[in-house]
Amino acid sequence: MTRIELLDKAAENGTRFKDIDINPTFGAAYFYSIDAGNELINFAEVIWDYDIDPILENCxxxxxxxxxxxxxxxxxxxxxxxxxxxxxxxxxLTEINSRYDDWKTGKKERIPAFKMSIAE
Structure with a gap:
């Protein structure tokens, strides 16, 4: 996954997401994806109604x-x-890495996910 310098620096400095105008659900998804080694940002937690517009704006x-x-x-x-x-x-549907290891293989567990594209 392509690293996002803004988020990486915020994590290094202990900066809160809201201080850099990043939706917390988006930020959590970014770091989940880094941990899992996925190519795309993955939303593994609930996306609340009020998160949708800020997530799309961040994207x-x-x-x-x-x-x-x-x-x-x-x-x-x-x-x-x-x-x-x-x-x-x-x-x-696609298949992505979970952030957890499969205890049988020692590799990242593979899980199903919906793939979404954003209109430009």
Whole structure:
């Protein structure tokens, strides 16, 4: 995954996400993806309604045009529908790394995720 200097420096300095205009859900997804070794930013936790616009703004500001969602929260279909209303496209299912190791193989566990694209 391409590193985002703004977030990496904030982590080094102990800067809060809100102080650099980064949505906390977006920030958590970025660091999840770094830990897991994924190519795309992955949202593994709940995306609340109020997170959608700031997440999309952060993606556009930081040049991110694709992301994945591996979270299995109960209102995920509603969130994906809202993302589509905001110009995102559901590109289907893909497989990504979890941040956890598979105890059988010692490698990152592979999990399913929805792949999304952001309209420019």
């Amino acid at each position: 556009k500001r930081l040049g991110i045009s694709e992301f994945t969602i591996s979270s299995t929260f109960s209102s995920l279909i509603t969130t994906i529908a809202e993302l589509q209303k905001k110009g995102c496209t559901l590109d289907g």
